[in-house]
Amino acid sequence: MNSPFPQLHAPLFVLVVFGTLVVARLEALLIPMDFYFTFESLFSDRTAHNHVLALLAKTAPPLLVGLAAGLYIVGWSGPKGGRGVRSSLARRIRGLYSPTLFAAGFFASLLSAWPAMVYWDLLASPAVAHLKPAFLGLYAVYMLAFGYVTVLGMLFGIYLFEHWAAGPPGIESVSMKELARVGGLWLLNSSLASFAMKAITS
Structure with a gap:
C-alpha cells in the first residue's frame, strides 16, 4: 500500500541536518551578531542593524549545505547520463530528494530554536512574555523558509552541475522554472518572518 507521506532518504536527512547545524555554528562564530538574524532579539534590546543582510546570513548555512547535497546527488547519479537517466533523476529529485532536503532544513531550524521554545517562560523578559504565540507562529514560518x-x-x-557537464540539451533534471518557484517560496516565507520580526522588536 502506498503511503500518503513522501519517503525520506534517511542518511541524507541526517547529514543535511548535522551539516546545517555545524555550518550555522561556525558562521555564528565568524559573523558579528549585530548582523545575525536571531529570535534572541525577543529576549533583549539587541536587534539586527540590517535585516536583509541578517536574514541572508541566517539562511546561508542551509543554502550551502543544500548546494553541496545537490552536487553530490547529481555527481553520484552520473553527469552525462542519457535521457532515461536524467528522467529517472528528475523523478527522484521530486519524489525523494526534495522532501528529504525540505524536512532536513525544517528540522535543523527546529533544533536551533528548541531551547527558546521550551524555556520561553524562563528566557523571555516580562516585557515580551505575552508574545509567545506570535513567536511560535513566526518561527513556524521561519522553519518553512529554512526548508525551502x-x-x-x-x-x-x-x-x-548539469550545465557544467555540458550534456545534451533538453535533458536537464532541474529547470529555471523550478528554481524560480522554490526560490519564490523561500523569499515569501523569509520576507514574512523578517518583516514580522522587525515589527515585533521595533
Whole structure:
C-alpha cells in the first residue's frame, strides 16, 4: 500500500541536518551578531542593524549545505547520463530528494530554536512574555523558509552541475522554472518572518 507521506532518504536527512547545524555554528562564530538574524532579539534590546543582510546570513548555512547535497546527488547519479537517466533523476529529485532536503532544513531550524521554545517562560523578559504565540507562529514560518532554502540549494547545485557537464540539451533534471518557484517560496516565507520580526522588536 502506498503511503500518503513522501519517503525520506534517511542518511541524507541526517547529514543535511548535522551539516546545517555545524555550518550555522561556525558562521555564528565568524559573523558579528549585530548582523545575525536571531529570535534572541525577543529576549533583549539587541536587534539586527540590517535585516536583509541578517536574514541572508541566517539562511546561508542551509543554502550551502543544500548546494553541496545537490552536487553530490547529481555527481553520484552520473553527469552525462542519457535521457532515461536524467528522467529517472528528475523523478527522484521530486519524489525523494526534495522532501528529504525540505524536512532536513525544517528540522535543523527546529533544533536551533528548541531551547527558546521550551524555556520561553524562563528566557523571555516580562516585557515580551505575552508574545509567545506570535513567536511560535513566526518561527513556524521561519522553519518553512529554512526548508525551502535547503531545497533551493540542492536544486541550484544540480542545475549548475548539469550545465557544467555540458550534456545534451533538453535533458536537464532541474529547470529555471523550478528554481524560480522554490526560490519564490523561500523569499515569501523569509520576507514574512523578517518583516514580522522587525515589527515585533521595533
